[in-house]
Amino acid sequence: MTITQLKYVLAVAEYKNFTLAAEKCFVTQPTLSMQIQKIEDELSILIFDRTKKPIQLTDIGQKIVNQAKNIVNEADRIQDIVEQQKGFVGGEFRLGIIPTIMPTLLPMFLNTFIKKYPKVKLIIEELNTEDIILKLNNGHLDAAIAATPLQEENIKEIVLYFEPFMAYIPEGHRDYPKKEIEVADLDLNEILLLQDGHCFRDGILNLCKNNPKKEFSHFQIESGSFETLVKLANEGLGTTLLPYLHTLDLKESDKLKLRHFKEPKPAREVSLLFAKSELKIHIIDALRTTIAGIIKGAIVFQNIEIISPLAKNKK
Incomplete structure (x- = not known):
């Protein structure tokens, strides 16, 4: 069997469809099917149960896929070894960043990175944490930047920085006169939140876990952007919390509405994530x-x- 054949097996295992797997591997469907059939004939077993829709792995097929991932990773590592020996930092590098970090962090480092490492082709995707974990595990991302810790068995985390939460309090609110606020001051019924799926939202809910939310509210809104939440707060419709780096770009008039928390300040941990196989570790180190x-x-x-x-339901 060959590395290419194993890659075909992994593609079918991921997409559960021979035609789609062939498209992703840039080969014809008959070619991919024939190569997988060769492996099955060589081993005298069935890797896939083709009678089920979508296609499923057999029990022995799952074990083969697990081993195939290791083999393909180790084969890819040979190129890594050669590039590191030559001192070469280049090639395609796929990076995922969560939406609440992308707008502030990316402009800070991107220009510096591409000037320092012009031979690296960065392919950057804005993804939520769930999709980042999935793509890292499937090998469709080389690294990612997200809030941690995530407690994922097959993913390593290197802490980049700690980013405090900032309260945004509009004029006329009872807490506006305060120079600093405490977590106990927060009223979950007043806080304007990002929509479900954002880990910063889950962080706020975890921060306010001892501040119960009442059932009744005149309105409920969850937005995908901090800009919208700030504008709503300015209209007197509530307060909100922002990550520190996002506050640096606010208008000077809006910065007057920011309040630090008393120490210890609540903060999120932002880390560089990558698979434990540590492929392209020389580029990961350069990025870090x-x-x-x-x-x-x-x-x-x-x-x-x-x-x-x-999220609260994940331990």
């Missing part, structure tokens, strides 16, 4: 070093408390 060099001057808070990004 670049971001660390830029971010250290932007965030200087010390006494903080990390708020989990995990």
